[in-house]
Amino acid sequence: MKKPQTVKALEELGRVQLSKSLFMRDFLYSEISQIEGIPNIPDDPKLAIAAGKNLCEKVLEPIQDVLGRISVRSAYRSCVVNAKGAENQNQYNCSSNESNYAGHIWDMRDSEGYMGATACIVVTSFIPYYEKTQDWTALAWWIHDHIDGYTRMTFFPKYAAFNISWRENPDCSKVIYSYVKNPHTGKSGYLTKEGMDNYSGSHEQFYQAFIEQLPSS
Template identity: 75%
Template structure:
């Protein structure tokens, strides 16, 4: 597929079904694109579709099947949109385009030649529990234990929204980071990553209260 140059071609890209629940169109929305007037369209739609399909089928669908509806906050960024976000880092909080290859920039492979994709999502069923406890690690640990193909997570304060990534590299170093304080420690930073003492094993004790809260009363 060539880069869309017409409304009809962009419609066709948006109609591509990435998985049973998700279509390409919902991953293309960008506030930076809207405000700055920069089209958020892949240069390489086929690569973006392939990376996005892996993210949806291997990561997002299993979360949604288990925990209910996922809301997409942001996802794909074109190189031009990301460059504007990185240029105004204090305002838009975007990493450099090179750092976002195979992450938010789905249609660029990383420096090792691997593809990947990132989306910022909200698990809506988690919102009431999070707002009453601020316990974002409960969701992080559940994903860590149950979604084998996630590559990286970064949690944010509002609604416990988080970036979650799929990556093609089988040796990609998994990690989970909080930009909001962990209520157990009072500190921001890594919840876990490969090499940390708490990376392996079962962590169900940390998310049992959330799962109990999720059950119909």
């Protein structure tokens, strides 16, 4: 599949079904693209689709199956769009293209040749619990315990939105990082990563109250 050059071709790309309820079009919107007038279109649609399918099937759909609708805040970025975001980092908060290959830039492999994909999402059912408790760790620990396909999460303050990634690299270990203070420790930064004492085992005590208040519980 070539990079779309016409409206019809872009429509066809947008219709590609990445998983049972998610389509490529769901991941192409970008505020940077809109304001700066830069099309957010993959140079390598085939690679972007392959990475996106893994993210959707192995990470996003399993979350949505249990916790309900997810809202995509930011996902795929073309190299040109991400470069503009990195150029204006203070305004757009984008890191360099190289650090985003196999991350937000789905259609470029990382330095080791592996593909990957990242999306920033909000779990709608978590918003009331988060606004009441400010405890983003409840969601982080639930995903850590139940979603095998994720490799990294990074949490942000508004609605407990977070970047979540899938990586092809089999050596990637799970990492949870947050720019929001952990209400249990008063600190931001790493919640867990390989080598930390809290990496393994069940963390149900941190998310049980959230799960119990879901409508299906």
